[in-house]
Amino acid sequence: xxxxxxxxxxxxxxxxxxxxxxxxxxxxxxxxxxxxxxxxxxxxxxxxxxxxxxxxxxxxxxxxxxxxxxxxxxxxxxxxxxxxxxxxxxxxxxxxxxxxxxxxxxxxxxxxxxxxxxxxxxxxxxxxxxxxxxxxxxxxxxxxxxxxxxxxxxxxxxxxxxxxxxxxxxxxxxxxxxxxxxxxxxxxxxxxxxxxxxxxxxxxxxxxxxxxxxxxxxxxxxxxx
Amino acid sequence: xxxxxxxxxxxxxxxxxxxxxxxxxxxxxxxxxxxxxxxxxxxxxxxxxxxxxxxxxxxxxxxxxxxxxxxxxxxxxxxxxxxxxxxxxxxxxxxxxxxxxxxxxxxxxxxxxxxxxxxxxxxxxxxxxxxxxxxxxxxxxxxxxxxxxxxxxxxxxxxxxxxxxxxxxxxxxxxxxxxxxxxxxxxxxxxxxxxxxxxxxxxxxxxxxxxxxxxxxxxxxxxxxxxxxxxxxxxxxxxxxxxxxxxxxxxxxxxxxxxxxxxxxxxxxxxxxxxxxxxxxxxxxxxxxxxxxxxxxxxxxxxxxxxxxxxxxxxxxxxxxxxxxxxxxxxxxxxxxxxxxxxxxxxxxxxxxxxxxxxxxxxxxxxxxxxxxxxxxxxxxxxxxxxxxxxxxxxxxxxxxxxxxxxxxxxxxxxxxxxxxxxx
Numbered sequence: 042x043x044x045x046x047x048x049x050x051x052x053x054x055x056x057x058x059x060x061x062x063x064x065x066x067x068x069x070x071x072x073x074x075x076x077x078x079x080x081x082x083x084x085x086x087x088x089x090x091x092x093x094x095x096x097x098x099x100x101x102x103x104x105x106x107x108x109x110x111x112x113x114x115x116x117x118x119x120x121x122x123x124x125x126x127x128x129x130x131x132x133x134x135x136x137x138x139x140x141x142x143x144x145x146x147x148x149x150x151x152x153x154x155x156x157x158x159x160x161x162x163x164x165x166x167x168x169x170x171x172x173x174x175x176x177x178x179x180x181x182x183x184x185x186x187x188x189x190x191x192x193x194x195x196x197x198x199x200x201x202x203x204x205x206x207x208x209x210x211x212x213x214x215x216x217x218x219x220x221x222x223x224x225x226x227x228x229x230x231x232x233x234x235x236x237x238x239x240x241x242x243x244x245x246x247x248x249x250x251x252x253x254x255x256x257x258x259x260x261x262x263x264x265x266x
Numbered sequence: 267x268x269x270x271x272x273x274x275x276x277x278x279x280x281x282x283x284x285x286x287x288x289x290x291x292x293x294x295x296x297x298x299x300x301x302x303x304x305x306x307x308x309x310x311x312x313x314x315x316x317x318x319x320x321x322x323x324x325x326x327x328x329x330x331x332x333x334x335x336x337x338x339x340x341x342x343x344x345x346x347x348x349x350x351x352x353x354x355x356x357x358x359x360x361x362x363x364x365x366x367x368x369x370x371x372x373x374x375x376x377x378x379x380x381x382x383x384x385x386x387x388x389x390x391x392x393x394x395x396x397x398x399x400x401x402x403x404x405x406x407x408x409x410x411x412x413x414x415x416x417x418x419x420x421x422x423x424x425x426x427x428x429x430x431x432x433x434x435x436x437x438x439x440x441x442x443x444x445x446x447x448x449x450x451x452x453x454x455x456x457x458x459x460x461x462x463x464x465x466x467x468x469x470x471x472x473x474x475x476x477x478x479x480x481x482x483x484x485x486x487x488x489x490x491x492x493x494x495x496x497x498x499x500x501x502x503x504x505x506x507x508x509x510x511x512x513x514x515x516x517x518x519x520x521x522x523x524x525x526x527x528x529x530x531x532x533x534x535x536x537x538x539x540x541x542x543x544x545x546x547x548x549x550x551x552x553x554x555x556x557x558x559x560x561x562x563x564x565x566x567x568x569x570x571x572x573x574x575x576x577x578x579x580x581x582x583x584x585x586x587x588x589x590x591x592x593x594x595x596x597x598x599x600x601x602x603x604x605x606x607x608x609x610x611x612x613x614x615x616x617x618x619x620x621x622x623x624x625x626x627x628x629x630x631x632x633x634x635x636x637x638x639x640x641x642x643x644x645x646x647x648x649x650x651x652x653x654x655x656x657x658x659x660x661x662x663x664x665x666x667x668x669x670x671x672x673x674x675x676x677x678x679x680x681x682x683x684x685x686x687x688x689x690x
Binding site: 050053056122123146147214217235236256260 | 487488499517521522532535589
């Protein structure tokens with residue numbers, strides 16, 4: 042699996058590569074427009090993480106060129122710009138997703154995985170983790186063959202965990218994923234605990250091991266106990 | 267007091283005074299002239315009498331009494347040193363009415379006897395004349411004053427119109443306008459100068475403000491990347507299994523601060539965008555649907571905090587910008603929920619006239635003055651204090667009126683009136 046990160050802020054690109062290296066074999070980095078173009082023309086990637094504000098040109102132009110060349114890569118736009126117009130433009134030009142800075146690496150990872158899933162098996166429908174099987178189309182979760190009744194948020198939570206398996210996910214990231222713009226009540230995660238608690242309870246009572254591990258003070262992690 | 271009124275007052279006052287003085291002077295002068303004329307006539311009579319006396323050595327006898335004239339002779343011992351001229355009340359021979367007469371008294375000698383002759387002529391005509399002249403003069407003065415007053419009033423009013431038009435435009439001008447003042451051409455030099463100067467000043471202010479806003483927006487955007495870097499490093503840091511308890515706690519605090527920073531940056535950006543008019547397009551927006559949706563989002567939060575929600579939500583469809591309308595609802599409802607206490611109350615009312623959002627909270631009545639200012643926080647609060655500033659900005663941009671009230675001794679109530687009428 043090859044990932045290309047087009048981002049001029051080296052520290053950020055570095056972080057992304059480090060985080061994704063677990064899942065993806067190759068992670069390359071281009072820091073400006075000409076370098077990015079060279080890399081894109083030179084190889085095929087599974088997913089390109091594209092920053093719009095690049096020195097030497099706009100990321101959108103790279104996107105246009107990519108589509109003009111009929112390349113198959115999935116594209117995730119990362120940008121500081123949050124305006125709906127920018128998002129619409131990006132998606133209309135052929136990007137698969139749009140993520141606003143600052144984001145959590147776990148969020149980025151989940152989205153990259155979703156893009157790659159969609160591309161590679163024309164949408165793999167079953168995502169598995171040990172005894173967990175998530176039917177992505179029907180949005181149904183099974184423990185082996187048993188269906189587990191989950192609420193929408195609980196399903197989202199579980200999918201998020203599986204997309205970042207074996208990674209510690211901070212409470213902040215989880216809250217952001219479930220509720221948009223959670224930031225203003227930072228520090229108050231009561232309802233997050235409630236959801237996690239319910240999810241764990243439902244999984245365990247359906248016969249699964251307690252996959253969700255609490256990491257003291259920080260957040261949670263999916264692991265096989 | 268208006269300039270015109272001030273001007274008119276002093277103008278009228280001085281005009282009246284001058285006219286009064288002038289008319290009095292005129293009257294007196296005229297009177298003197300006519301008396302002088304009369305005296306000359308009397309002197310003619312005097313000479314006639316003296317001629318008669320020197321020719322005929324006898325006093326002239328009046329055959330018929332003459333109207334308006336009286337001549338008397340009195341025997342005296344010694345002559346007058348000089349003729350006496352005076353005005354006195356006498357009775358007319360013919361008409362038997364009392365009136366003013368001008369009298370000339372002089373001495374004549376007939377055959378060794380000195381006589382004091384007094385020739386008196388009636389001043390009736392004279393006085394009548396002066397009276398009429400004075401009346402005409404006064405009428406002219408009165409007419410002039412009225413005319414001047416009217417002219418001043420209407421002409422001045424018209425002349426001042428450009429000024430008032432400029433003032434009206436100034437009142438409507440806000441520095442967050444995208445254009446400077448558009449002031450028309452005027453003929454009056456002073457107002458042309460005023461308009462030109464104001465236009466230039468407002469243009470500059472608008473430009474400077476636009477620059478400042480662009481700077482703020484750019485700064486906000488620039489901040490996003492470093493924030494992303496910090497967050498990403500924290501995300502990597504927590505993957506380390508060997509973190510101690512205190513390290514974990516510090517990282518948790520760092521996350522919290524970052525979250526606040528991101529939210530703050532976001533809010534500042536939104537405020538800047540609203541101010542710069544990015545959300546001016548309006549369509550028919552179903553506020554009722556938006557509100558019900560939003561409340562659904564907060565369902566579980568309300569449940570976990572055990573807040574009792576009472577709603578009275580009716581139809582409300584207004585011409586508004588959909589993005590800012592949602593922001594408005596979001597901020598008000600979020601405030602009401604997050605500031606609320608466990609087991610507290612939350613009441614919402616919506617109709618075509620207004621939106622009312624009430625909630626209990628840990629705070630006592632809030633001070634309205636600081637409430638809608640940026641960062642006007644009440645007490646220790648985890649929130650940024652920008653929410654209400656955004657609400658206020660949206661209301662101002664759309665012509666709504668927002669008010670705060672502390673009701674029932676425990677409810678903080680925010681009302682948004684869609685028609686913008688000030689109900690204080």
